[in-house]
Amino acid sequence: MHMADALLSPAVGAAFWAGTIGTIGYASKKLKTHLDDRKIPLMGVLGAFIFASQMINFTIPGTGSSGHLGGGMILAVLLGPHAAFLVMSSVLTVQALFFADGGLLALGCNIWNLGIYPCYIAFPLVYRPLAGDGRSPRRLFSASMAGAIVGLQMGAASVVLETVLSGKTGLPLGTFLLMMQPIHLAIGIVEGFVTAGVIHYVREARPEILDRPGSSSPLAAGISFRNVIIGFLALAIVTGGALSWLASTRPDGLEWSIGKITGKGNLPEQEHGIPATLKSVQEKTAFLPEYGFKPPANEPKEKKEETPAWPAVDAGTSVSGLVGGGVVLALAFGIGWIIRALRRRSAP
Amino acid sequence: MSFEAAYSGIGRLDRLSYGNTVVHRLDPRAKVVATMAFAVVVVSFPRYEVLSLLPFFLFPVLIGALADIPAGFIARKVVAVSPFAIFIGMFNPLFDPATVAIAPGVSISAGWFSFASILVKFALTISAALLLIATTSFPGICRGLRRLGLPALFVSQLLFLYRYLFVLLEEAMRVVRARDMRSFGNRGAGVRVFVRIVGTLFLRTVERAERIYGAMLARGFRGELPSMRREALRPADAVFVLATGCFIALCRVIPVPQAIGRLLGGVAG
Numbered sequence: 001m002h003m004a005d006a007l008l009s010p011a012v013g014a015a016f017w018a019g020t021i022g023t024i025g026y027a028s029k030k031l032k033t034h035l036d037d038r039k040i041p042l043m044g045v046l047g048a049f050i051f052a053s054q055m056i057n058f059t060i061p062g063t064g065s066s067g068h069l070g071g072g073m074i075l076a077v078l079l080g081p082h083a084a085f086l087v088m089s090s091v092l093t094v095q096a097l098f099f100a101d102g103g104l105l106a107l108g109c110n111i112w113n114l115g116i117y118p119c120y121i122a123f124p125l126v127y128r129p130l131a132g133d134g135r136s137p138r139r140l141f142s143a144s145m146a147g148a149i150v151g152l153q154m155g156a157a158s159v160v161l162e163t164v165l166s167g168k169t170g171l172p173l174g175t176f177l178l179m180m181q182p183i184h185l186a187i188g189i190v191e192g193f194v195t196a197g198v199i200h201y202v203r204e205a206r207p208e209i210l211d212r213p214g215s216s217s218p219l220a221a222g223i224s225f226r227n228v229i230i231g232f233l234a235l236a237i238v239t240g241g242a243l244s245w246l247a248s249t250r251p252d253g254l255e256w257s258i259g260k261i262t263g264k265g266n267l268p269e270q271e272h273g274i275p276a277t278l279k280s281v282q283e284k285t286a287f288l289p290e291y292g293f294k295p296p297a298n299e300p301k302e303k304k305e306e307t308p309a310w311p312a313v314d315a316g317t318s319v320s321g322l323v324g325g326g327v328v329l330a331l332a333f334g335i336g337w338i339i340r341a342l343r344r345r346s347a348p
Numbered sequence: 349m350s351f352e353a354a355y356s357g358i359g360r361l362d363r364l365s366y367g368n369t370v371v372h373r374l375d376p377r378a379k380v381v382a383t384m385a386f387a388v389v390v391v392s393f394p395r396y397e398v399l400s401l402l403p404f405f406l407f408p409v410l411i412g413a414l415a416d417i418p419a420g421f422i423a424r425k426v427v428a429v430s431p432f433a434i435f436i437g438m439f440n441p442l443f444d445p446a447t448v449a450i451a452p453g454v455s456i457s458a459g460w461f462s463f464a465s466i467l468v469k470f471a472l473t474i475s476a477a478l479l480l481i482a483t484t485s486f487p488g489i490c491r492g493l494r495r496l497g498l499p500a501l502f503v504s505q506l507l508f509l510y511r512y513l514f515v516l517l518e519e520a521m522r523v524v525r526a527r528d529m530r531s532f533g534n535r536g537a538g539v540r541v542f543v544r545i546v547g548t549l550f551l552r553t554v555e556r557a558e559r560i561y562g563a564m565l566a567r568g569f570r571g572e573l574p575s576m577r578r579e580a581l582r583p584a585d586a587v588f589v590l591a592t593g594c595f596i597a598l599c600r601v602i603p604v605p606q607a608i609g610r611l612l613g614g615v616a617g
Contacts, residue, residue, distance in 0.1 A: 004433045006470035010392045028499035041564060044508020045557040051513055052520035053546045069546065090505045097481040098358045100429045103473040105387040168395045168466060169436055170444030170459050190539060197543030198550060205551055321399050324609025328402045336409035343416060
């Protein structure tokens with residue numbers, strides 16, 4: 001459930017980046033005071049461990065499909081939330097860079113969706129109360145199951161929220177939720193089984209890893225509920241700001257009607273999340289109004305707020321658009337090809 | 349993606365990043381900042397925009413060509429991760445059925461434009477991110493991030509993860525091969541066996557971490573990973589960032605393909 005850059009608007013991407021960077025700073029600060037340096041290599045290697053185990057597929061019982069581990073919950077139980085969050089963030093960063101899972105702008109969202117929910121919500125609020133002291137295998141099982149499911153469900157819902165806020169797809173909220181939640185319920189159940197199994201296995205084979213002081217309990221105790229609430233409040237404010245940018249389509253509608261009246265169609269700017277500087281520059285480009293970005297005359301009035309103007313239906317504009325696009329693409333790739341050819345020649 | 353393919357994929361990107369070209373020699377910070385700015389500007393286009401995005405292909409193409417990165421390799425990786433974007437975007441033509449006339453007599457649903465827009469943006473941002481890693485060594489990126497203000501602990505975590513990734517992936521590969529050889533066909537790929545495998549892998553990991561820690565202490569580790577490299581921004585870095593900035597700002601503001609089309613159309617007509 002990695003978010004992709006292409007589905008994000010800059011405002012939403014930046015809001016989640018801000019939340020993620022803030023949490024990384026918070027977790028690092030918390031760990032610095034709590035952590036002995038023997039945990040630093042352990043965390044690093046565990047990141048590689050999660051990475052490696054995500055590549056081992058297992059078949060999901062009953063279906064023919066296979067899945068792989070997420071690992072946020074296992075890490076939280078083994079390392080405590082702060083260290084687990086940092087490890088998860090590092091895993092996602094490497095995945096974004098090497099496997100192109102999501103992309104750079106979406107990385108903030110991905111760390112948020114797959115790190116914050118299991119480490120800072122599901123672990124302290126679901127897993128710990130259910131697991132108790134962690135001696136009873138049954139409680140451990142139900143805690144792992146519930147924790148993994150809750151974490152994944154929140155993450156999946158968050159993907160939906162980010163996509164819808166960004167307004168890049170036509171997917172209605174309800175349909176999208178109906179698509180995402182059930183499939184992630186199935187994944188969450190498997191994740192729960194695996195989490196419970198691994199914790200049980202480690203408990204049998206090396207109980208001191210789970211009981212080691214400084215490993216899980218003191219760090220987990222160090223998480224303050226107040227900080228979690230503050231973090232969410234901050235995110236709500238930032239996203240609210242982003243939302244209001246997105247929601248401010250009314251001036252555009254106005255602009256649109258003015259354009260319609262005066263007959264000088266200007267490209268209505270529906271995306272206001274771009275930096276203000278770019279926008280102000282863009283406003284100065286009204287000197288190119290003849291590119292024919294006129295709204296279609298038959299568009300229903302209600303639609304106009306969401307739908308940007310279309311190139312006027314006139315063969316000249318369409319053709320020139322296609323020709324220009326083709327030329328630009330050919331130029332871009334042609335330049336690359338020429339550079340490559342020149343390099344080849346000069347190499348030997 | 350099969351295990352071995354994924355593993356060799358990382359290895360190949362890693363090897364490419366140790367090249368020595370104009371692009372490789374740029375400061376990691378410059379490349380991180382430029383790539384980030386590129387991604388932000390690309391996704392800032394309205395949802396129906398397709399044509400105006402095309403000039404942006406010049407950025408990944410130039411970087412790839414100047415850095416001698418095999419284009420086919422990057423293209424294959426982009427295609428390999430595309431299903432998510434396609435899966436979300438392919439519903440647009442269905443849910444956004446308002447028809448748009450593109451030429452006299454021809455009209456299609458508006459959703460096709462937003463779908464195409466998503467795909468173009470996807471190809472642009474992903475290829476830019478892949479080229480960043482293919483032209484900058486991962487430790488280089490980590491140092492850049494540290495200099496850009498990320499917490500030292502997080503950067504150490506990234507470096508450690510990267511350092512042991514290959515070691516552990518090989519370990520995992522051995523375990524998986526053993527499983528596959530003992531379980532003919534699909535048997536043994538169930539959740540039960542998987543739990544055992546992950547558990548074993550975890551214990552081996554912890555033991556390895558303990559040995560590593562001992563070895564690091566013996567070499568004077570005091571909680572932070574020092575770097576011997578001193579990096580200063582050079583004029584070339586400034587030029588690169590500036591040129592990229594101007595290019596993306598220009599393409600954001602002026603619809604280049606439409607302008608060129610007009611020009612050519614004017615000449616022909």
